[in-house]
Amino acid sequence: MTPSDVLSRGISRENRTAVLLVGLCPAAAVSVRVIDSLWMSAGIFVVMLLSSFCTTLLARGRADDGEVTPRAAAGSWLAALVISSFLTGSFELVLLRAAPEASAALGIYAPLIAVNCLVLTVIDESSRALSPARAVLDAAGKGAVFAACLLLISVLREVLGAGTITLFPVSGFSGTIVIGSLSSDPARAFSFAGGGLLCLGYLAALVGAVKDRRP
Amino acid sequence: MSWVGLILVFSLVDNVILSRLLGISPRAGGAGSARAAVWLGVSTAVLMGFSALVGWVIDAVVLEPLRLGFLRTPAFVLSVAGLTYLLEAAAARISPLLVRTSGFSLPGVAVNCATIGIVLLTTRGGYTAAESLIAGLAAGLGFMLVRALLAAISERLEIERIPRALRGFPLELISAGLMAYAFMAFDRAFLARILGG
Numbered sequence: 001m002t003p004s005d006v007l008s009r010g011i012s013r014e015n016r017t018a019v020l021l022v023g024l025c026p027a028a029a030v031s032v033r034v035i036d037s038l039w040m041s042a043g044i045f046v047v048m049l050l051s052s053f054c055t056t057l058l059a060r061g062r063a064d065d066g067e068v069t070p071r072a073a074a075g076s077w078l079a080a081l082v083i084s085s086f087l088t089g090s091f092e093l094v095l096l097r098a099a100p101e102a103s104a105a106l107g108i109y110a111p112l113i114a115v116n117c118l119v120l121t122v123i124d125e126s127s128r129a130l131s132p133a134r135a136v137l138d139a140a141g142k143g144a145v146f147a148a149c150l151l152l153i154s155v156l157r158e159v160l161g162a163g164t165i166t167l168f169p170v171s172g173f174s175g176t177i178v179i180g181s182l183s184s185d186p187a188r189a190f191s192f193a194g195g196g197l198l199c200l201g202y203l204a205a206l207v208g209a210v211k212d213r214r215p
Numbered sequence: 216m217s218w219v220g221l222i223l224v225f226s227l228v229d230n231v232i233l234s235r236l237l238g239i240s241p242r243a244g245g246a247g248s249a250r251a252a253v254w255l256g257v258s259t260a261v262l263m264g265f266s267a268l269v270g271w272v273i274d275a276v277v278l279e280p281l282r283l284g285f286l287r288t289p290a291f292v293l294s295v296a297g298l299t300y301l302l303e304a305a306a307a308r309i310s311p312l313l314v315r316t317s318g319f320s321l322p323g324v325a326v327n328c329a330t331i332g333i334v335l336l337t338t339r340g341g342y343t344a345a346e347s348l349i350a351g352l353a354a355g356l357g358f359m360l361v362r363a364l365l366a367a368i369s370e371r372l373e374i375e376r377i378p379r380a381l382r383g384f385p386l387e388l389i390s391a392g393l394m395a396y397a398f399m400a401f402d403r404a405f406l407a408r409i410l411g412g
Contacts (some may be wrong), residue, residue: 028236028239029235029236029237078296081292081293081296082289082293085288085289085292085293086288086289088288089285089286089287089288089289092288093285108332108335108336108339111287111288111291111331111335112237112328112331112332112335114288114289114292114331115292115328115331116328189396192395192396192399193233193234193235193236193395194233194392194393194394194395194396194399195392196236196392197233197236197239197388197389197391197392197395198388198389198392198393200388200392201385201386201387201388201389201391201392202385202389204384204385204388205378205380205381205385205386205389206380208379208380208381208385209378209379209380212379212380
């Protein structure tokens with residue numbers, strides 16, 4: 001398998017639904033504003049990338065007898081948990097220093113990156129089958145898909161629920177794009193938790209329908 | 216906050232699935248039957264209660280006095296994983312058949328965002344040890360209630376004609392979304408009025 005094949009695995013048909021489903025917890029919770037989704041995507045991306053790299057490096061020193069015993073599987077899970085939790089803690093510290101508002105907005109969802117199903121699954125799979133470089137490419141592909149899904153959900157929710165798109169403020173731009181009449185009379189239901197669940201449900205159904213139509 | 220208020224807030228108002236959107240991952244326990252959902256909910260409630268208590272001890276007794284707050288995330292994650300292992304071992308000793316048939320497993324619950332989410336909420340909320348335990352148990356009860364309701368809805372929908380793409384997890388999410396709107400009736404202000412506080 002070439003590096004490009006490994007990278008595209010994250011974007012391929014086989015993993016798209018899985019990526020959507022396993023990353024649900026943080027995705028649904030922070031998708032009220034686009035900017036929060038971007039920060040969360042960045043956190044997941046960085047933690048997943050570095051964790052994959054570290055666990056793959058550790059796994060290289062392990063004897064490979066072709067059979068995964070229950071003890072080895074438990075050890076692999078524990079290693080994934082330890083590495084991802086320490087890297088998540090580091091990400092939280094960096095975020096708190098660099099962008100305190102973003103840290104406050106993510107709240108309890110930033111520490112939960114450590115136990116995100118997608119992160120742990122990618123780390124676990126990579127450490128068993130891939131070299132460090134390929135593990136990084138695989139994590140990058142899956143991280144990109146996750147970020148795209150989260151961005152799509154958050155744009156939908158913020159545009160319909162508030163009539164705005166909140167991005168990073170730069171000189172001369174406040175960071176908020178106001179969308180015409182939607183901002184004065186938005187469908188506020190999308191801003192609530194139920195709106196997040198509905199968006200995710202219909203998106204999962206859409207992905208399933210597209211998958212079914214493909215030969 | 217009174218004890219009744221604490222229980223109502225963590226089980227209904229701030230329901231871990233419908234309000235916090237934690238624990239909706241299929242890996243946290245598939246839809247299954249309503250009975251399986253209740254068993255999963257009971258074990259999760261016990262785990263949440265003890266995790267919240269242990270989280271409080273770790274935070275108040277170890278991390279805060281030693282100024283090791285930056286180690287909160289790894290400490291909480293690993294303590295919950297350890298507690299899950301102990302709970303699983305205890306359950307396997309008490310009733311091996313129940314553990315085998317319920318599908319209760321370490322990876323399934325250890326990575327359940329809901330449990331660690333409750334530990335984070337209680338430690339950040341400034342609750343006492345007893346309040347953390349009650350809040351964790353109440354959150355687990357709320358988790359069990361919603362899981363059982365979703366499983367019952369799934370069972371009813373199995374006999375209906377539903378587009379293939381919507382079957383399974385998408386429909387479970389949509390059901391949860393509609394249920395979340397219904398649960399908004401459990402408002403903090405409303406509860407404060409009926410409880411007189």
